Amino acid sequence: MMKRMLCMLPAMLLWAGAPAPVSADPAPGDALSVQVQETQLRDRPSFLGKAQSNLAYADRVTLLALQGAWMQVQVPGGGSGWVHSSSLTEKKIVLKAGAEDVQAAASSEELALAGKGFNSDVESEFKRQNAEIDFTWIDRMEGWDVKQNDIESFLKKGGLAE
Secondary structure, eight states, X not given: OHHHHHHHHHHHHHHTTSOOOOOSOOOTTOEEEEOSSEEEEESSSSTTSOEEEEEETTOEEEXXXXXXXXXXXXXXXXXXXXXXXXXXXXXXXXXXXXXTTGGGSOOHHHHHHHHTTOSHHHHHHHHHHTTTOOOHHHHHHHTOOOOHHHHHHHHHHTTOOO
């Protein structure tokens, strides 16, 4: 149950007042933060693009180019790739409370809002009100560990990737 809640965390944080996805007109050279627990840096602007590396919450990247809802970014160390704009925010996210620029971190109000509605009691109540929903297969799928190479192979066999 907790794993399912953790999977929903990025959406819940967005819904509850955490940093919004990039919404203004960002320009090349702008610094952005990763606002989801983890996302992939891809070789092309598509969820079908090969994952080159992972980016974690609060990682900073520099915008290089825009293509639809995708952003080509440069990561520290010089690598570059594509990230969906929903994974990024213009707000600087600071994880360390003692950091010099802590005022740029999420406020206590934002964190409190993010916590509302996101707990095992709420999930239990949802299950009670929706008793006809069977979560058996969702629970099973959460335990599956599918490797990136297997996903890419599946997409190629199905004609969904180049």
